[in-house]
Amino acid sequence: MKVKLICATLVLSMYGAIAHAEDPCASVACMSGKAGIAGGSAAGKCQEPIAAFFSILVFRHGKFKPGSTNQKRREYLESCPGSSENKESIDTIMKKFGQMRSEP
Secondary structure: OHHHHHHHHHHHHHOOHHHOOOOHHHHHHHHHHHHOOOOOOOOHHHHHHHHHHHOOOOEEOOEEOHHHHHHHHHHHHHOOOOHHHHHHHHHHHHHHHOOOOOOO
């Protein structure tokens, strides 16, 4: 699983996809690094994709809804083609960061 993620990260960085904030695949790769999944770090070109992930927030009646935020963030990451191959990574990302209101 980690080998697939590392390969996906390398392919994305070769094409400059990590620089695009609204790219869910870049967010998967960068958040994986932030979660410590791939043994890498979430630095450099990952600032915007990480910010895009944390910008997904759900409020109802002015109150933050962590469960709904978690679901919307998961849907965003799963919109990346091939996300089914990275299901374990996405699960780990969501356990660590899915319900946070802001970036730690």
